[in-house]
Amino acid sequence: MAHWGYMTTNGPSTWGKDFPIANGERQSPIDIVTTAAEYDSDVLGSNALSTNYTPESEVKLVNNGHSIMCQITKKGVLTGGPLGKDEYRLEQFHLHWGAEDNRGSEHTVDGKMYASELHLVHWNASKYSSFADAVQKPDGLAVLGIFITPGVACNQFKVISDNCGKLKTSGAEMTVDTTLDPTLLLPSNTSDYWTYLGSLTTPPLFESVTWIVFKEPVEYSKEQLLALRNLVDSDGNHMQDNYRPPAALKQRKVKKTFT
């Protein structure tokens, strides 16, 4: 099987060949139509979304051929909101971005695309024994989606953007001897978000993700965005435009926690 990617020959429009679920009932990302999202007080009311992350004492970075990923080793927990009492453990975070600032996010808001989107990937540690065990379960995963827009530099992201040069080629890994607190990658407002049931946005596209997409974007500097665009993918091309376009909403409702 030709390895999936984001080029014309192996990009999102071809994924259905090897991963038929690509045309499934709960695929991600989606276009978030803000007027159609339903305010749902009990999503917010009963127990607000809460993160309890432990700062990483060293930062494990991997160029996995289609994104730059930070593998988490500490026990970070996400719970509340649409997740109820279940505790989801932080596994990794990674990003999607464009070749230019006008595109790059996976979710869109009323058709608007952001320059990049950060994904913090969690698995349901209350119900399953590992990421691999949870990854195909309908309530197995939860991913926080954070929109990135060009602006001032994000200090907590510097450990990643400053090391992209050393992670140029696919498969490159490195451990940076510095701390990283995933909480500082989140927007200041984590109360206002949209949430819906979806999938992984890269193959194997499992329909196992409760998506939580924050309304407030985070700013990264131009230099930080350029560092991402200089990475090289598994085909030896510049890693750019590594985003899947929105999939059909089908019979789903998007909920929001704000009016």
Ligand SMILES: NS(=O)(=O)c1nnc(N(Cc2cn(-c3ccccc3)nn2)Cc2cn([C@@H]3O[C@H](CO)[C@@H](O)[C@H](O)[C@H]3O)nn2)s1
């Ligand atoms: N755009 S997003 O929606 O957010 C994401 N899109 N993909 C993501 N991951 C990659 C992935 C691979 N697999 C998988 C599972 C079973 C068989 C083959 C592939 N599922 N998701 C998330 C991800 C997974 N992993 C590693 O998958 C291994 C295989 O399951 C597991 O043993 C490691 O413990 C875990 O760390 N890392 N990241 S997220």
Ligand SMILES: [Zn+2]
């Ligand atoms: Zn992602």
